[in-house]
Amino acid sequence: xxxLQEISKRKTFGIISHPDAGKTTxxxxxxxxxxxxxxxxxxxxxxxxxxxxxxxxxxxxQRGISVATSVLAFEYKGKKINILDTPGHKDxxxxxxxxxxxVDSVIVVIDVAxxxxxxxxxxxxxxxxxxxxxxxxxNKLDREGKDAFxxxxxxxxxxxxxxxxxxxxxxxxxxxxxxxxxxxxxxxxFLEEKKQKVGETIVINDINDxxxxxxxxxxxxxxxxxxxxxxxxVYPEFDREQYLTGExxxxxxxxxxxxxxxxxxxxxxxxxxxxxxxxESDLRLVKPEEKNFTGFxxxxxxxMDPKHRDRLAFVKxxxxxxxxNENYLLVREGKKMKFSxxxxxxxxxxxxxxxxxxxxxxxxxxxxxxxIGDTLTAGEKLQFKGIPSFSPEHxxxxxxxxxxxxxxxxxxxxxxxxxxxxxxxxxxxxxxKIIGTVGALQYEVIQYRLExxxxxxxxxxxxxxxxxxxxxxxxxxxxxxxxARLKQRFMARDNHGQLVxxxxxxxxxxxTQEKFPNVKLHxxxxxx
Ligand code: GDP
Numbered sequence: 001x002x003x004l005q006e007i008s009k010r011k012t013f014g015i016i017s018h019p020d021a022g023k024t025t026x027x028x029x030x031x032x033x034x035x036x037x038x039x040x041x042x043x044x045x046x047x048x049x050x051x052x053x054x055x056x057x058x059x060x061x062q063r064g065i066s067v068a069t070s071v072l073a074f075e076y077k078g079k080k081i082n083i084l085d086t087p088g089h090k091d092x093x094x095x096x097x098x099x100x101x102x103v104d105s106v107i108v109v110i111d112v113a114x115x116x117x118x119x120x121x122x123x124x125x126x127x128x129x130x131x132x133x134x135x136x137x138x139n140k141l142d143r144e145g146k147d148a149f150x151x152x153x154x155x156x157x158x159x160x161x162x163x164x165x166x167x168x169x170x171x172x173x174x175x176x177x178x179x180x181x182x183x184x185x186x187x188x189x190f191l192e193e194k195k196q197k198v199g200e201t202i203v204i205n206d207i208n209d210x211x212x213x214x215x216x217x218x219x220x221x222x223x224x225x226x227x228x229x230x231x232x233x234v235y236p237e238f239d240r241e242q243y244l245t246g247e248x249x250x251x252x253x254x255x256x257x258x259x260x261x262x263x264x265x266x267x268x269x270x271x272x273x274x275x276x277x278x279x280e281s282d283l284r285l286v287k288p289e290e291k292n293f294t295g296f297x298x299x300x301x302x303x304m305d306p307k308h309r310d311r312l313a314f315v316k317x318x319x320x321x322x323x324x325n326e327n328y329l330l331v332r333e334g335k336k337m338k339f340s341x342x343x344x345x346x347x348x349x350x351x352x353x354x355x356x357x358x359x360x361x362x363x364x365x366x367x368x369x370x371x372i373g374d375t376l377t378a379g380e381k382l383q384f385k386g387i388p389s390f391s392p393e394h395x396x397x398x399x400x401x402x403x404x405x406x407x408x409x410x411x412x413x414x415x416x417x418x419x420x421x422x423x424x425x426x427x428x429x430x431x432x433k434i435i436g437t438v439g440a441l442q443y444e445v446i447q448y449r450l451e452x453x454x455x456x457x458x459x460x461x462x463x464x465x466x467x468x469x470x471x472x473x474x475x476x477x478x479x480x481x482x483x484a485r486l487k488q489r490f491m492a493r494d495n496h497g498q499l500v501x502x503x504x505x506x507x508x509x510x511x512t513q514e515k516f517p518n519v520k521l522h523x524x525x526x527x528x
Pocket of ligand 1: 088256
């Protein structure tokens with residue numbers, strides 16, 4: 001197969017949702033369609049479960065599952081589909097944001113009863129900013145939930161999307177009869193009393209035909225006709241171009257648990273979802289069909305076994321063919337590397353592969369060279385645009401608790417930061433180190449892993465910081481110099497050497513912006 005054929009076969013996407021909306025269940029049903037797994041229950045939930053186990057054991061368990069479910073690949077209708085796993089727990093939001101830099105589209109899962117929830121809002125915002133094509137799946141239609149039209153409004157308003165319903169539920173909860181598929185123009189009946197819950201699919205050539213009344217009853221048929229009319233007058237027609245540019249989001253209804261409406265979602269997905277896309281670098285736009293390999297690291301997993309300190313770096317291939325045992329350039333370090341056992345991922349296993357193509361993810365074993373966001377190429381010195389960090393929510397000083405292990409501590413912190421577990425800030429004034437995290441849970445993880453993997457001990461000390469603000473300013477200007485002098489106690493460098501102002505309150509940020517209008521503060525490390 002030619003490179004171009006390999007590329008056009010691939011669809012790499014992520015499923016995002018608030019925890020419990022049904023992401024794991026939907027993933028599993030999609031894998032069942034692809035024949036990638038044989039039975040329900042095969043996909044493990046990577047959710048953080050609170051309860052009997054202590055938090056860090058729970059994190060270890062989660063890390064284990066998370067390696068296994070990082071990439072789930074399967075074939076369907078001649079396409080190779082790669083699902084990239086995105087943790088739903090908010091303390092791992094950074095992981096999810098980073099994974100979203102490696103997908104070409106997403107499916108957003110929403111619970112019909114709960115509607116748009118907090119995590120959905122945050123994740124969709126990131127996708128919107130990046131103009132990632134999104135499909136929406138409204139789940140749990142077998143339960144009582146919100147009215148379909150109210151929900152469509154909610155999705156538009158809270159998520160800032162432009163929705164186009166491509167299916168419509170007929171009834172809901174106990175009255176749920178099935179789904180009218182606007183895309184395929186048919187009705188799929190839901191038969192809950194039968195073990196096989198997917199009922200007949202009936203092709204409807206004319207919605208005004210009497211047969212519709214016979215199938216779903218007069219009342220439901222009348223409602224359906226009214227609603228379809230409403231959809232026609234209120235919502236735009238589906239336009240694939242607009243979907244691909246992130247200007248329009250098709251919506252499907254269904255029930256993942258009952259495997260209802262899932263095939264329709266998948267069929268539409270394979271037809272309309274984008275193939276691997278070009279990616280911007282500091283030098284130029286890199287196109288998938290270019291001969292030379294390029295790719296970037298979006299995730300790093302440390303080995304769970306402390307005796308083997310190797311790590312698995314997840315590389316999304318952007319262009320060309322990645323080959324085993326070929327020399328590639330780690331651009332940041334100017335270092336040549338080759339990989340004798342690159343892993344490819346499948347739903348139920350990973351195995352060594354000789355070649356991979358754009359859209360694919362390869363897992364590369366490494367002992368500490370990689371950092372999240374790194375670019376690998378066949379030799380060209382280009383860098384893909386970095387993966388942004390968001391301002392952490394929590395900040396603490398980190399102190400060495402064992403003077404004999406200072407080196408181990410420094411190394412451990414370095415490697416955990418490369419993995420993206422948290423962010424490190426070093427104060428300009430005195431070199432003290434501050435760890436910033438999205439969730440409080442990460443402090444425990446860091447302490448535990450430093451001790452168990454690096455033999456180092458740390459303690460934390462509180463520090464009153466509200467947000468990390470990345471600074472955009474002319475560092476030679478008098479205004480900046482005055483700002484830096486006044487705020488010298490709060491000036492720090494992040495792990496990439498970028499200048500950061502650690503603001504102690506929202507008020508300080510506000511005042512600073514007023515007083516120093518030419519010193520721009522950003523809550524994200526890449527603002528261009
Ligand atoms: P995740 O946190 O988004 O991965 O959600 P899960 O897939 O683990 O689902 C959360 C809960 O909702 C589980 O108990 C599922 O069995 C249940 N669930 C998922 N889909 C449906 C559905 O279509 N109908 C109903 N009634 N429950 C569902």
